[in-house]
Amino acid sequence: MKETKKELSPAQRTELLTILKTRFEKHKNRHQEIVWADVQARLESDPEKLWVLDDMETTGGEPDVVGYDKKTDEYIFFDCSPESPKGRRSLCYDRKALDARKENKPKDSALDAAKAMGIELLTEEQYRALQQLGEFDTKTSSWLVTPADIRHLGGAIFGDRRYNTVFTYHNGADSYYAARGFRGSLRV
Structure with missing residues (x-):
């Protein structure tokens, strides 16, 4: 084909x-x-x-x-949308997490959706650099590239801005929320 x-x-x-x-x-x-x-x-x-x-x-x-x-x-x-991109929310972190869910599976995973689009998820360093350019994710959060040792233990990281501070948190990689999506980067 x-x-x-x-x-x-x-x-x-x-x-x-x-x-x-x-x-x-x-x-x-x-x-x-x-x-x-x-x-x-x-x-x-x-x-x-x-x-x-x-x-x-x-x-x-x-x-x-x-x-x-x-x-x-x-x-x-x-x-650079003020909140996590609306068309990329309610996704778990990766394919392994998606496949592990037995019930109430989200439609996709952040890593698979990013790959299909041709972009990369932001790393924690990139996310913090973005936050120096403005205030992002004050009501939402965004999945970030997760270190292998954290992912191996079943977790994944995400970031947001609350109380005028940028936070990085953890969650089970199979979790998904209506207010969590992902931000991407592209090199041209």
Whole structure:
């Protein structure tokens, strides 16, 4: 079976680039030394990454540029929605946790959904860096990449912001809540 190429129509591409540019200009504090024209040129040369950004956008992530990696020559996008993306909530942590649930299974796991989208879950370090750019997850929480030793014991970690402080907590990896989703990162 031949895989369909993931590419937006010209109209969809124009609409997404307009949304991303508007967000980029509105939140200059997230990317002070980055020029939009450079980001746009990179995006226009990589239709599959535009497809991924569109998926991040349509699931409520509000992706925005948060950095540039000089070593790899890549722009870094994170989900910057005020709360955990609405279209990516009520998920357990990973496939192992999903398969272990006998009743009331969620529709998917955060790791599987991220992989299907073509993004990576934020690490705790990335999540804390995001929180330096604004206040995120003041009413929700987001699954984070969990260290193997914690996951081996059945747990997973998530983060949120309460009382003007960023917290990292733990939960069983098979748990899921209406107010917990995941945030992703994409390199372009």
